[in-house]
Amino acid sequence: MKCRHCNTELRNVFTDLAYSPVSNAMLSREQLNGPESYYPLKIFVCDNCFLVQVDEMEKADKIFDEEYTYFSSFSKSWLQHAKDYVEMMIEKFGFDQKSLVLEIASNDGYLLQYFKGHNVPVLGVDPTANTAREAEKKGVRTIVDFFGSKLAKEYLLENGKRADLIIGNNVLAHVPDINDFVKGMKIALNAGGIITMEFPHLMKLIEECQFDTIYHEHFSYLSFFAVKRIFENQGLEMFDVEEIPTHGGSLRIYAKHKGDTSKAISLRVRDLIQKEKTEGIDTLAYYQGFQARVEKIKYDSLSFLIEEKRKGKKIIGYGAAAKGNTLINYCGIKGTDMIGFVVDASPYKQGKFLPGSHIPVVSKEKIAEHKPDYVIVLPWNLKKEISGQLDYIREWGGKFVIFIPELTIF
Ligand SMILES: [Zn+2]
Structure with a gap:
């Protein structure tokens, strides 16, 4: 198998959790009598770009099917997190009724509803029909599909409106083709627009041995080092990053078009790369020893x-x-x-x-x-x-x- 980002042959196992069924596939009483599919759960680290990633398996469309039952709005603390984020972004960057906010993996509209509350136009993208239906009930227009360069071209360019803000919370690690996903955001982003994404930080996963956050729905496990490189490859540049406590320790990254000089690059970008390198994020030694702790x-x-x-x-x-x-x-x-x-x-x-x-x-x-x-x-x-x-x-x-x-x- 080849690295999803740089196409280097994957040779180094980070951890092997044997095999298990797809984590979100809850069973009905009737299904208990039937057979169940198990898939290997083996995670590799690329020795060229250090992207940590799952072995090739289950197709994404099978995982995020109609039965997918995670509704973001059931977690009160997550709702509060979304609300705080929206207030902060509006105060900091001044989005208004002329802006367009696009959220990828918008789930049941748990976040976009707060932008709507400020009269900021919103559009959600989510492949799961039953959560999208809940979003529509909140008045959050939702495209039921996977996001990537094809969708970005079809829907967004045809509508003639690019997004001033693209949000993706806990989706970047779920994407099988991470290069194409980031390419899609590059296409959909307005000149002067901002991308923010949140994802669990690989450094925290390793530090606290959070091996239970490894499951088939996660195709990669992300360091700032690896993500920065993937974005730069598509002409996008990091201009800020925050370490936030959600999901046991996440990053919130801020990206812009490479040619956009209207935003200063925060020192936090350099500092975090330095911190990761001090830990050894770009050396194989850093990834060894994890299995024994698991x-x-x-x-x-x-x-x-x-x-x-x-x-x-x-x-x-x-x-x-x-x-x-x-x-x-x-x-x-x-x-x-x-x-x-x-x-x-x-x-x-x-x-x-x-x-x-x-x-x-x-x-x-x-x-x-x-x-x-x-x-x-x-x-x-x-x-x-x-x-x-x-x-x-x-x-x-x-x-x-x-x-x-x-x-x-x-
Ligand atoms: Zn690689």
Whole structure:
């Protein structure tokens, strides 16, 4: 297999999580009786451009199908994050009713609704029909398709309007053809326009051993170093970057056309590249040793579960997100003997079953009925929000557990 960016043969394995089903493919009760598809989950690092990427597998259109059940608006903290971003961007760059804001992977309109609230025209692009329908209900016009150079040419140039702001939150890592995706943004961006993208920072993933953020929907794992190079290749230039706390540590990058001299390049761009290089981001040594740390988390997690189950404790999970599925499948947990059920706030997930493990997903009310001794917070990045909401488990002596970056009981 060749590097998605620079076409160099991929020779170096970063981590190998064996094989698992597609993380977001929740199962219905009927599907439990049928066969299930498993795919390898092996991640490589390119020794030329240092883009960390998944081995070639499942086509993107199969992953983001009609059944895709992630609705951004179900996370209160994510909504607040979107709202704060919109306020900041309007104050800083002054978008108004003459601007056009384009969001790629606009989901259910969770973010564009706030621009609309300021009378700024918006357009969403998202391949998932059921989330797009929710967006339309909020008045957010949405093209149901994958974004790339073809779509940018067809829809945007034909309409004669380029975007003054292109946003992509948690989409860059999901794109199979990252070069074409960035090329599409170059085409769709107005002269003097801005691109901002947020994505989990590879440096954080490695630092905190966040291996459960590795799943089939993520085609690459991004450092600032690698992304800067990919953008520059398409004639786009970074002019600012922020390190933000979302998803366990993300970057928000700001890009512009290379020829656009109206924006000063922040020192933060140089500083972050320097910081990554000091860590060794452009050396293979930096990526080695990750696998051994991943395996230690597996052994610690399973030891905890086995010991506590031997004592007869009741253990459940919270948060039926992709993260939890990577961890559960990598640990080889099947059925309900270790983790009795998983609670999730989304009504679209309740009544379904986790892929691979077939653990049932139920509503929050089940916690008070069942009175578990331990609640494993699977999306560890939301541990404060979730443990705050479920603080009542302490009434019967219940405790919270996270497995990453290390086994912690609190
Ligand atoms: Zn490469």
